Amino acid sequence: MSREYTRFSVNQRLQHFFMFVPFIILVITGFPIKYPESSFGSFVFAAIGGIETARSVHRFAAAIMILDFVFHVAYVAYNILVNRAPLSKLYLLPGKKDAQDILKNLKYFLFLSDERPRFHKFSYIEKFDYWAVFWGMFIMAGSGIILWFPVEFSRIVPGVVIQIAYIAHSDEALLAFLAIIIWHFYNVHFNPRVWPANKVWYKGTLTEEEMEHEHPMELEEIKEKEKEER
Amino acid sequence: MLKMILRPRFTFLLSLIFMLAQPLHSDQADSENCSLCHDLASLVLMGDTGSFRNLEISSNSYRHSTHRNVICRDCHTDINTFPHPTTVQKVDCAKNCHITKPFALTGYSHVDQSEAHAISAHGKNPKYSDQKNASKPDCKYCHDNTFRNVIEDEVLAANSKHCGRCHEDAGLAGVILHVSSHSGHRSASASVKVVELCSSCHADESRMKNFDVNLTQVSGYENQFHGKALKRGMDNVANCMDCHRNHLNLPADDPNSSIHPNNIQMTCSANTYCHSNATAKFTAAAIHSKPTPSNNPIAFYVEWGFILLTAGTMAMLFAHIFLDFGRWVGDAWMRRRKQ
Numbered sequence: 001m002s003r004e005y006t007r008f009s010v011n012q013r014l015q016h017f018f019m020f021v022p023f024i025i026l027v028i029t030g031f032p033i034k035y036p037e038s039s040f041g042s043f044v045f046a047a048i049g050g051i052e053t054a055r056s057v058h059r060f061a062a063a064i065m066i067l068d069f070v071f072h073v074a075y076v077a078y079n080i081l082v083n084r085a086p087l088s089k090l091y092l093l094p095g096k097k098d099a100q101d102i103l104k105n106l107k108y109f110l111f112l113s114d115e116r117p118r119f120h121k122f123s124y125i126e127k128f129d130y131w132a133v134f135w136g137m138f139i140m141a142g143s144g145i146i147l148w149f150p151v152e153f154s155r156i157v158p159g160v161v162i163q164i165a166y167i168a169h170s171d172e173a174l175l176a177f178l179a180i181i182i183w184h185f186y187n188v189h190f191n192p193r194v195w196p197a198n199k200v201w202y203k204g205t206l207t208e209e210e211m212e213h214e215h216p217m218e219l220e221e222i223k224e225k226e227k228e229e230r
Numbered sequence: 231m232l233k234m235i236l237r238p239r240f241t242f243l244l245s246l247i248f249m250l251a252q253p254l255h256s257d258q259a260d261s262e263n264c265s266l267c268h269d270l271a272s273l274v275l276m277g278d279t280g281s282f283r284n285l286e287i288s289s290n291s292y293r294h295s296t297h298r299n300v301i302c303r304d305c306h307t308d309i310n311t312f313p314h315p316t317t318v319q320k321v322d323c324a325k326n327c328h329i330t331k332p333f334a335l336t337g338y339s340h341v342d343q344s345e346a347h348a349i350s351a352h353g354k355n356p357k358y359s360d361q362k363n364a365s366k367p368d369c370k371y372c373h374d375n376t377f378r379n380v381i382e383d384e385v386l387a388a389n390s391k392h393c394g395r396c397h398e399d400a401g402l403a404g405v406i407l408h409v410s411s412h413s414g415h416r417s418a419s420a421s422v423k424v425v426e427l428c429s430s431c432h433a434d435e436s437r438m439k440n441f442d443v444n445l446t447q448v449s450g451y452e453n454q455f456h457g458k459a460l461k462r463g464m465d466n467v468a469n470c471m472d473c474h475r476n477h478l479n480l481p482a483d484d485p486n487s488s489i490h491p492n493n494i495q496m497t498c499s500a501n502t503y504c505h506s507n508a509t510a511k512f513t514a515a516a517i518h519s520k521p522t523p524s525n526n527p528i529a530f531y532v533e534w535g536f537i538l539l540t541a542g543t544m545a546m547l548f549a550h551i552f553l554d555f556g557r558w559v560g561d562a563w564m565r566r567r568k569q
Contacts, residue, residue, distance in 0.1 A: 159511045
């Protein structure tokens with residue numbers, strides 16, 4: 001039995017859970033309105049009881065997702081301010097290495113070199129996922145709240161803002177949906193090197209081989225540290 | 231004897247007899263027996279040029295139409311002889327008919343609607359040519375029989391259940407049905423039909439080419455929440471008539487128009503289930519014209535920004551996925567060749 005390395009704590013796995021469950025609900029209750037003639041949407045609305053129910057469910061799921069996001073921001077802030085996590089421990093921050101890794105990986109993809117980039121805790125692929133959600137949360141939650149209370153918002157902002165919120169909510173929804181089912185699902189699921197699935201989202205751990213393959217630099221660092229401590 | 235009548239079985243039989251004795255359809259509207267000729271299937275009039283004109287009025291269809299209680303000559307007032315001449319004047323909807331207005335006991339007519347229509351954007355305007363005026367919709371253009379038949383009104387009847395809780399009397403329910411079908415009681419199917427009817431001209435380039443009408447209004451409505459929600463069966467969203475009014479629809483620059491900048495706030499907040507507390511800023515948002523760089527630059531560029539962002543991001547992500555997959559396939563192929 002090979003050694004298991006902790007990647008995500010229970011807290012972090014729950015944060016992911018309370019992000020993706022509302023996400024799925026938001027997609028299936030929102031897209032039938034974005035595409036009002038789709039037969040899939042008709043099927044969904046027939047199953048859940050029509051557009052009125054869908055709107056309530058959509059807002060309930062949105063509230064959970066926003067709370068999850070707020071919790072996450074507070075969690076990061078707590079780690080920085082109270083636990084005094086050093087900047088070097090904020091592994092999700094993009095850096096110079098990511099640009100180098102992208103170039104290295106492109107060369108590898110094009111058979112120009114056989115050397116794969118050695119990723120640390122988070123590859124540029126995972127960082128993209130993370131920051132895409134960050135950006136998406138601001139756009140989707142911001143525009144969604146405006147559309148939830150359009151008349152109230154019109155007291156403080158000009159009418160065109162409501163119109164922009166409508167455009168942004170609809171368009172960013174499509175981008176987020178595509179990014180998840182194509183990009184994220186490829187990287188954690190359909191990629192033949194990962195297939196059938198990356199189980200870390202519920203197991204929380206990676207095996208020695210998985211670490212070796214996906215996060216060799218992190219593994220190296222862990223082993224060096226253990227050597228020093230011994 | 232009285233005891234016998236009150237026996238349930240006998241009462242049942244008696245009511246059965248009365249029921250069967252009733253004519254299946256009361257031909258109240260045809261007391262002058264116009265259907266003697268006009269009910270004949272394929273009753274046609276051959277014109278001088280050899281063209282045919284269908285004169286059949288199926289009694290069955292007529293009995294199920296809104297005007298089922300109005301006798302023919304109430305509208306065709308120039309017919310005084312039998313048989314009548316082959317040329318008959320067109321019906322004027324503003325004429326008084328013999329039925330009385332419910333509760334008011336005054337003569338019923340469509341004169342109010344007719345007058346509003348005459349001064350509306352759909353009315354005949356002296357500044358336009360005769361040809362142009364002829365292509366404007368008259369009463370009968372919109373109020374065809376499929377649009378206002380009783381089958382549609384059954385949906386409205388279901389919606390006016392609320393009144394029926396107190397007014398169980400069938401006659402009164404009929405009145406409510408009649409009034410409600412004309413005073414904006416909603417049903418999803420009715421709103422869908424309104425949008426369909428208005429779009430049949432307003433989204434048609436060939437019909438609108440002579441008029442100063444923005445053709446993107448219909449697609450604008452369909453891309454906006456009211457239009458999308460209506461397609462999904464949400465029946466309390468605004469259809470065309472809710473904001474533009476049914477008969478007195480006027481262009482936005484007319485100070486009497488429901489969509490004139492001075493009045494639009496009142497229009498949006500008119501109903502409690504609409505935007506009852508709408509602010510002036512809220513109603514100032516262009517609701518369903520397609521954003522262009524000149525009329526709405528912010529919305530136009532935001533929309534294009536998102537299109538480019540989505541296309542650009544997805545192109546990059548797809549490229550990454552295909553390259554990644556390509557390398558894996560290449561490696562697998564080479565491994566196999568080595569074996």
